[in-house]
Amino acid sequence: AQSVAQPEDQVNVAEGNPLTVKCTYSVSGNPYLFWYVQYPNRGLQFLLKYITGDNLVKGSYGFEAEFNKSQTSFHLKKPSALVSDSALYFCAVNAGNMLTFGGGTRLMVKP
């Protein structure tokens, strides 16, 4: 069975600094990996995904993620954080019909 771990419940970063939100996964077969963001009282918004190809994936709002097969990781990154990036971030792996989500990481960007 597939699983996703987000080891940090919360990440705090100052505006303008780079941010990283960590994700590790376990899946048999090819990993199809996703990042979603959830703002308060909103649904899950798709940020980016890795299917195949380049290990560095670029997505919405300046976010990118680095796929590392040997470390089974898919960390979300942004070179310069904005206060408006503050939200709940979910990593997910797709196997078969379903997405399996990590527990989520709350990103707090302070001015």
Place this chain on the structure above:
Amino acid sequence: EPEVTQTPSHQVTQMGQEVILRCVPISNHLYFYWYRQILGQKVEFLVSFYNNEISEKSEIFDDQFSVERPDGSNFTLKIRSTKLEDSAMYFCASSRRLVGETQYFGPGTRLLVL
């Protein structure tokens, strides 16, 4: 940009009552899903639906749950006899294809069972 929509945004019901949560997936999508998120917990898969039948379901999706696509646009989740532990945010999602395809989520229905 097309979006998944869900109604109602909030629903309060008494334990034992039936509820129907409604979703309108993106129009050219073929695969439909329901997920739930109990407060403070991770998002969990309930069921996937394709070609008018369930293609996969989780252990959570027991006999009290059912899904239906009653017409060409709506996709519903019915809970026959709600329990306190059914209180959660329920998300509908849709995708064009299956494996590796992005699932687009609706804003959710917050269900509170009293």
